[in-house]
Amino acid sequence: MGQGYLVAKNETLRDGIVKKRPVDNPKKAQPEVPAVSTKVLIPLSGDDVAPRFDLAPEALVAVIRGDGAVVEEKTIILPHASAEALCNLILTEKVDMVVCCGLEEEYYQYLCWKKVKVIDSVVGPYTRVLDRLSQGNLASGDILLDARERRFSKR
Amino acid sequence: MSPFSRLEIRGLYSSPVALTQFLDEISLGIMVLSADRRVMLLNRALEALTGFVQEEVAGIPCCFVLRSSLCLHGCQLKQAAQGQEQVCTEANIVNKNRQKIPVRLTVSPILDVKGNLVGFVESVEDLRALATPADEASQSFLAGKLLGRSPEMQRILKVIPVIAETDSSVLITGQTGTGKDCVAEAIHHASTRTKGPFIKINCGALPETLLESELFGHQKGAFTGAVENKPGRFRLAHNGTVYLTEIGDLPLNLQVKLLSFLDDKVLYPLGSTTGVHVDVRMVAATHRNLEKMVMKGQFRKDLLFRLNVIRLHLPPLVQRGDDRKILLDHFLHLFNHRFKKKVTEFSHEAKQLLLAYPFPGNVRELRNVVEYAVNMCQGSKIRREHLPAYIFEYDPDALEYEDGDDNGLMASQSTSIEQTQAANWSDAERKMILDAMVKARGRRTVAAKLLGWGRATLWRKMKHYGMES
Known part of the structure; x- marks a missing residue:
């Protein structure tokens, strides 16, 4: 631990605890982020996008560079699940884009009004969401589970 | 699959x-x-x-x-x-x-x-039908949202439960702000479909291309960007009620598709060859004169006949006699409670002014005027100075044209005036919007209030007339 991740700044100001997530590729952990980058927040439940925005126990904040490289990842454990708290976090973190699953119209409109791009009804693990975002082809309603993950277990 | x-x-x-x-x-x-x-x-x-x-x-x-x-x-x-x-x-x-x-x-x-x-x-x-009365106990549909003791309103209140019992299509007509949406919801809630969904579709709010996919749904791959199947609003309203507001704004080609759906209750999503049977009740509303639109070729006659099974015309506020007093008191109490004020009554002068004003925006305008007055009032009595200025600047001749676009069902309207004014309606409406925007110093919310319209209506009309910038 220690070399493969970035320590997020000013995390102590928030109520939440900050977990540091190692970045797989050390080459990606560049301290300087180019100007053309997108900060993405994904409400999480385990390693998947949380089924509901307002009930997510944690959130992943990642920065995706213009060339598609994910240069920063951190997971924030929320003190309590709340859509308002999450919206507040999105604004304080200056997030550009939110990728989530179930989101109420009220919060969708609020985030749009605050110029945050929202991609909702996305199902799948966050790693695949980041891959798709890097490729620039993620849309609302995308289900990022392959056929193997959709197979039923037989008893 | x-x-x-x-x-x-x-x-x-x-x-x-x-x-x-x-x-x-x-x-x-x-x-x-x-x-x-x-x-x-x-x-x-x-x-x-x-x-x-x-x-x-x-x-x-x-x-x-x-x-x-x-x-x-x-x-x-x-x-x-x-x-x-x-x-x-x-x-x-x-x-x-x-x-x-x-x-x-x-x-x-x-x-x-x-x-x-x-x-x-x-x-x-789905517990929406059960949850709504608890959430809005003070706004029970037939008791709280539709107020009035005038014979016209009493007739409507009496006829709503009767209409609700049937499954026939209903066409609600009336000027803007007369409560068409409330009546449509009341019909749904009083009907046996109350546990089903109530889906409201504003036919004038979406561009023609989007509206078709929104109403009837589409199949994956039907057009560029159709990356998944979409069920459409009619399908979502299965076992419930579809409320088509501003039906007069429905494009002609969609009128044909709606007509075919009304005939056999089978809808064909865009790009699909197989039909889906959907059981919905149709309620439509408009402030336009559909008969006139039929004569001009802007609305299909056969669609009008299919929608016009039960027709309910909501009277404008000027024809509702003493209802204005009831509504003024109702909204005074409502906003007094909502804004936590201590306003108890209208002064005699303010009340007389309000009763003399014809409220071309009907109940919506009256409600907005009372909301404004309650906000402005610091004491316990609403006086003349708490009322919006345009009430005093009211010119009966200037507002007469409002009737021109409305349903031609009211006996009080003069046919000759209506004909000349209807011809210039677009110009008149454009001028009305411009005047309101000047008065409101460019603030759209205020302008919409002055016109007695919703902000979205003003935005839509400005877009229609190319007045956005």
């Missing part, structure tokens, strides 16, 4: 029956799940409730489809699996259309002949 959608039930009837068809006939939302809590089948009622279609969600963990408040903490399926008995709880779900819906969830474990758990059946009951 789900591998289970072709399953058949054999031995129950003389010939095999498709399992999906069997489930589709149940009015409750039903989900069949595997032992590892993945979606195997969804019935049509649950498709309408969640906005997902069976094909796209087969094999997905159920929490991503149902998205209930219990999914992350207190999953019922886990409880049902542990206790091997039925679990029933009230919760809420967030559907694909971003609506939060109160529901009753009932999960039953399915055991094989040896008593091993093989899956679950989950039923989802």
